[in-house]
Amino acid sequence: MMGPRILIVDDEPQLRRALRHALEGHGYAVREAEDGVGALAEFQAFKPDVVLLDLLLPDMGGVDVCRELRQNHQTPIIVLSILGDEQMKIAALDQGADDYLTKPFAIGELLARIRVALRRGSSGRAQQSQIKAGELTIDLERRLVTQRGRAVHLTPTEYSLLKYLATNAGKPLTHQMILRAVWGGEYADDFHVLRTYINQLRSKLEADPANPALILTDPGVGYRFAEPDPIF
């Protein structure tokens, strides 16, 4: 019996071939597409649980594929990019991609990302009433944040920011995504406002704000809240 279904979208036949063997070896059911049109067709036919999406496709941009898929589906999308494609990578995340991996990557890293994506796809953490990360507990019903058992006082904006980050734990969030979600669309370019609030949160929550363990910086992309509990 085959495990979760994965759709590989990449125009490099050799990479697809290696990925297919590696993923099938780990029990996944795999299908391939070499361009955007093929990806959308395979998606309809195969109904994958995770999509691995290359950003450079011969017929259409990976970002466009992301947008198309997101119109009707919540299937996790992991973007495969190359250093130097930062702008496209961020655009893809803004269009709803869940995670990204920079080529070249080790297969173990890809498998870990796939597991995180699958879990997120199945559980919907937004319905949770409580989020735990290390010694931090966020009680979403009572709007209460405790660190090592002691209540932490947060301003309403700080709380909204923390809640947004924590409910998307493990997922890279671009500056614009965070600004839009917490402050609203008109603030989408106020990066320094976001940076200020992130610093405030870190000084209140992190044991060592200079080396954050909860609110991590994703260089060139944005921020990522640490995975609440072990994945493996």
Place this chain on the structure above:
Amino acid sequence: MRGFAFLRQRRVGVAATIGSTAILIAALAPFQHKVGLLNEGLLFLLLTLLISSTWGWLVGLFAAVLSNLALNFFFVPPLHRFTVHHPANVFALLLFLLVSVVGGSLLSMARAAARQARRRQAETEVLLSLSRTMIGRTEPHDALIALCQEVVQAFAARGAAVLSGADGSWTLLAFAGVDSAGRQPDTEERAMAGRAVAEGMSVMLGQTGLSTRRRPRIVRPRVPVPRAEEPPRSIAFVPLRVGGRTLGVLRLDGPIGETPFRGHPGRLLAAFASEAALALQRVELAQAAAHADALMQADKMKSALLASISHDLKTPLAGIKTGVSSLLDRSVNWSPEDVQAFLETIDSQADRLNQVISNVLDLNRIEAGAVTPMLKPLRAQDLLEEARARTASATAGRDVRVNVPIEAGVLADESLILQALVNLVENAAKYSTPGGSIRLNGSARGSVVELSVEDDGPGIAPEDIPHVFERFYRAAEHGRRVKGSGLGLAIVKGFVELCGGSVRVESSAAGTRFVVTLPLAEQGTLSA
């Protein structure tokens, strides 16, 4: 003015004094005792003052003494003797001498002052014209040339030049005047320029007419045999300093002409020197700016190259890394087929990586001029067959056919032309539709052979066609990008041209055709 200049010379003055004194004596002789000693004295005084005002106080003094002696000898009794009877006459003669000397001096001083005023005015006019000229020239080099022209004009010199390279590497930047003013400095001139810089003052060779001193600092030419048709060398080197730093020298080829500044060039020369120094500084700054600009361009080019090849390098690496990390993953018991797939991926992607690196190195070699083609006769059919064989993996799934209807040979470097053809076939495979066909044709046309690579892909957009052989250029349509460094076709062009050939492209919606034109090898030179 220049024709009568010799009249001003002192010896002419002395001769004129003697002559005019003799004439006056002769003119007065018939009227002895009728004119009266007072009137005779006044006439001699008038003569002395005229001479003073014309030839200066020194000749004037000579005239005063001579007039005094003439008066004494010819007009004061006893006549024709230098003795004087009447004591009052002794006093009169002494008074005459005093009046004529003082009057002559005052007159010559007034004349000198008037001359200086005229020179100042001329200087002011020249400087005004200079600053107007310099302001008008935005290009620093033009400004230097204009400055040289002004110098030549102001001093009526034979030529003027600005030399830069105070570190000893003297080079000519700008000049004006006779053609020889544009010469590069020889060893002797370099040495003198160096001295002018070291001493911070003008150094002269020969009689330039520039020196402000009575005895000019004259350096004897080490080779003092000027050719007959050339006037004796006389050169001045004026250091050009700005902000305590010497940037170069102004070389003035004399002798300078008859201008108000002859013998009094100091202020004007200093003004020219400081303008020239400023212009030279502008040249330096412009050079520094150009250098910085070139560095920036090179930097941009490097960034473009890096951005461009990073995809080409990382993409095969991604395949290799996936294969290797899977093989190292002991949690799965890989089947022999899996292992084979991983190894094949690693193998093919390593080849691809090698190809990308070779491309970059090739382009570097072409640009550095480090490729020396070894031209020899090659069979067109063999070249195209070999190109097809080498691109077998890149063109997998496509129908690739070689068609050379005639026995034709080209003159080319085998490895360069093969690489060019391989790049063209790979390019055709990359830009055409999978499963399409690629045609490799060879044909002879007069003294050339055409090797073409033709695909049935969608063609190249007309606006992209002029750029396809440029480095990093990749035809980019909206929402679509083809992977690749954009180096392949630039290398094709470089290699084909090194072989003495040319490459062109024809494209339509029905396909694209790259045509390499190479010289035809002579009949019978192809080895079997």
